Amino acid sequence: MKATVVPGITSVTKVAKVTQRLVGRKDSVLARKTVRESLVSVAGLIGRPVRDLEGRDIGHLVDIVVRHSADTYPPVSGLIVKVEKRKSFINGARISSLTQDEIRLSSTKINLEDFKRREGESLLDADVLDHQIVDVDGLRVVRSSDLYLAPLDKEIRVVGVDISFRSLVRRLFPGALSRRPTPEHVIDWATVASLADGTGVVRTSSSRSKLSQLRPADLADLIEDLEGREQEAFIEMLEPGLAADALEEMEDDELQGLLRGLPAERSAALLEKMEPDESAEILRDLADDHRESIFKSMDAKVARELRKLVSFDEKLAGGIMTTHLLITVETDTVAHALKLLVENRERDISDGVVVVDGRGRLLDHIQVVELVAAKPTALLSTLIGAPFPTAVTPDTKLEDVVEEFGNNRGSSIIVIDEKSKPVGRILADDLVDALAEESGYRGASQGNGVLS
């Protein structure tokens, strides 16, 4: 499904957010005069001479290494310099001055080491510049035209990302013209999720916390807009529960494509976190061997449950139900039921509990309101009574489920097996999804629809 139910709303928020950024964020370091006036363009710096204390050329700058940590703005941890024909690493601590035209080192004796990629570091030219990044405030995926360094808290740090077309064009010009910073459209590094890294994932703590404030539907849009490694890195960056929520909002085919690109363990972890019926729907469409390898990487209990769901035909009640139920016994207390509900409040289906008898047979579905109104010490059996929930078996046809829904006007239907044991629930939104799919409403689009 696309971003939102009401498309107009998204665009409005987007516009509002962009405007807010352009007007200027007060908390941004870019608003500080000292920072603004000392910006150094990374694109312009690459290729410039690296000199020793006395101004003798040592070599040319090939790349800048930054280290990601808890800091919002990653500090420069080293330089990759081409000395004669060899690429060498020079520790960042050796830098005495860094200007747009040259880098001066603090000594005449330089230790040249071979460069090795290390976890948590990225190369600004090779990994970040011209790569896709996520502009978290603007809710969009862009390519960085330039990056800016500035001294901050006693270190040289990446403070901003330039995403303007102008800066891209500027880089085409020869000589000093291509190096002069043009920071008109700079985004604060704090509001960017940069994804590329040779060894693993860049974890910028601030953008991560900002990402966690986004709605799953917006995250889903961003995921769909990213390509290749950047896409995986972005999902890796999200907290697993949030990632699962975002995945639920993605187009089915996009999601399938994504899962086909991820390692089975990662797919398994994400699918475990998703609502069982949503997971089952995706799994059902995967190739058999792929699905099998994901099941193998899953927690055995979850896998067993999902296998059962997957095996149901999606035109039957079993195929669209979720197996996530809060089951209580009639001899439990109201307090117990409420506690269960609170424990499962993350799940959006916790609008009540299912009550069964001693042999596990369905007795009733009790709404939260009824529980709250009752005495905590009361037994659930005292609350059983009309209206009773509608129950169907897993092999009930979709159209019959629809009819039941129409008849009882409830928000859900309980699915029971042949022994009357509750095995799942069908919520109104599951039914809407199923019907929408049936009528071709969602038009299951794979890809952007760009090319035939």
Place this chain on the structure above:
Amino acid sequence: MSAKLESEKSNSANKSAAKTSNKIRIGAFLAVMGPGIIAGLSDDDPAGITTYSQLGAQFAYRMLWTLVISTFALILFQDLGARIGVVTRQGLIGLVRQKYGARAGLLAVVSLVLANLGTMTAEFAGIATAGQLFGFSKYITVPISAVLVSFLVLRSSFARVEKVFFVLSAVFFAYVIAGFMSHPHWGTALHGMVTPSMPLTHDAVYIATATLGTTLAPWGLAFIQSYAVDKRLTRDDLKLLRVDVWTGSLLTGVIGFFVIVTCAATLNAHGTTNITDAAQAAAALKPLAGTLAKDLFAVGLIGAALLAASILPLSTAYSITDLMGRPSGVDDKLEEAPLFYATFGILTVIAAVLILIPGAPLITILIVTQILNAVLLLPLLLYMYGISKDKRLMGEFAATRNMRGIYLAIIAIVGVCVAAMLWFTFF
């Protein structure tokens, strides 16, 4: 568009289709009308047919070897494009910018856009030519087609219409039959295929370059790669995709072969050695269609032109948006992807306007744009070569030493052609 194809499928409420794995669905799709075959048939667009016709009319069987080399190059580079797309899951232009920086990215996108603008112009030239065969003025046919193509592409019923174009352009299979009916000298043809020889004249060098440029078209390379990315094809799909790409590329070569042979046996044999208008080119189909030759030729031109014209602006707009940030498509709304729609519109309008200039030499446009293609191929092929050997990007799919040698040889051939063409132009 496959998107719409699949929704039709679900409309028919085919229960088993839903259960079929995605892999099989993609497989079935590729087999019916995969991107490789679309690219292949679109390579036999008006520009392709005209170039091949000219080659056959001017030099009979002698320069068939240029088509053999071009087809070989097409297979290898389409295959490479598919592989890059699947492995890196990135479009060509975005990848070039990422790997080689801003200048390279812009050079690549400018090359691609110019080449595509040229080819788009050639498609409208084809439509104008076909219209004239039916007796319609280009001032009517070209604007109508421009509006029609844009309307169809941006509308949802495109999938079905695309199939119609596909069938129409398949009219060029008629050349296979016409080829046999015109009783060509098969022996001479075979000799021409395997013996590289050509007169060192302006005309010969031009047509050889155009043959390379029309067969190994820049847009096809970008298209196949973005297709793999956009449809999220994975390494598991690569085998099928490659089958499709090889089939489509061979198809281009086979149709090209029969066009050349037919024109050699008819036009060249009867003294028409320089095609200056479409009626002359259409005459090659006379052994098959008799007096209907003109109509058959015109229908094929229209189908192929519309098929290519509907994909070209999409593919171009995809590449431009990929350079700037994220690739966009027709699923994006106007306000979400203004650059996409602007590129789409501008490309279509400029191409149509160029053809509407009074007295625009249609046949010349059809061939010269393909020479331009060859020139603009050079940077793109070099970048693809560079990506192919990058182990960080391609991993185990990185090109082997031998393959790299072959890629370089092809690039060298294109380079020599372009250099020779420039020599004959300016000296």
